[in-house]
Amino acid sequence: MRWRRATTEDRQLAWLWGAAAVSAVVLRPLWLAVAPLLPACPLRTLTTIPCPTCGSTRAGLALLHADLLGAVRINPLAALAGIAFVLGGVAAPAWVSLGGPLPDLPTRWPPWVRLGVLGAILLNWTWLMVALR
Numbered sequence: 001m002r003w004r005r006a007t008t009e010d011r012q013l014a015w016l017w018g019a020a021a022v023s024a025v026v027l028r029p030l031w032l033a034v035a036p037l038l039p040a041c042p043l044r045t046l047t048t049i050p051c052p053t054c055g056s057t058r059a060g061l062a063l064l065h066a067d068l069l070g071a072v073r074i075n076p077l078a079a080l081a082g083i084a085f086v087l088g089g090v091a092a093p094a095w096v097s098l099g100g101p102l103p104d105l106p107t108r109w110p111p112w113v114r115l116g117v118l119g120a121i122l123l124n125w126t127w128l129m130v131a132l133r
Contacts, residue, residue: 003101010102014092021089028064035061050128052121053078073131077124 006014024031035057043051055075062071063082071079096102109117 002104004104006096006099006102011093011096014096017089018093019089021086024089025086031064032061044132050125050132052125052128054128054132075124076127077120 038057041051041054043049044054053075056078059071059075059078060082062068062074063079068079068083071082
């Protein structure tokens with residue numbers, strides 16, 4: 001993998017990511033108040049089959065209550081994405097401010113990466129179909 005120095009745009013994006021992650025945590029009372037008002041999953045309501053993102057809201061709420069294991073049980077992929085979002089949002093501004101190198105990511109991911117992402121989504125959906133029944 002090739003590495004490069006952070007550009008001005010990279011630093012701006014890192015700080016924006018950090019602000020969004022910190023805001024998500026600071027606005028915890030708002031998320032907890034609004035979550036019950038969100039509609040139920042339309043696919044599951046109509047067909048009883050969970051969609052690939054079913055449980056994401058409940059997993060996010062579990063994370064807001066610091067229940068990591070509960071969040072992973074509800075929706076593993078959503079829980080890992082939420083954790084990565086907050087941790088990355090805290091680490092990214094510090095990393096670019098200290099001059100840490102960034103990976104030079106390809107514009108088109110190799111097939112094995114795309115298949116891995118698809119496999120993770122399908123495995124997560126399988127988990128949801130078993131766990132939510």
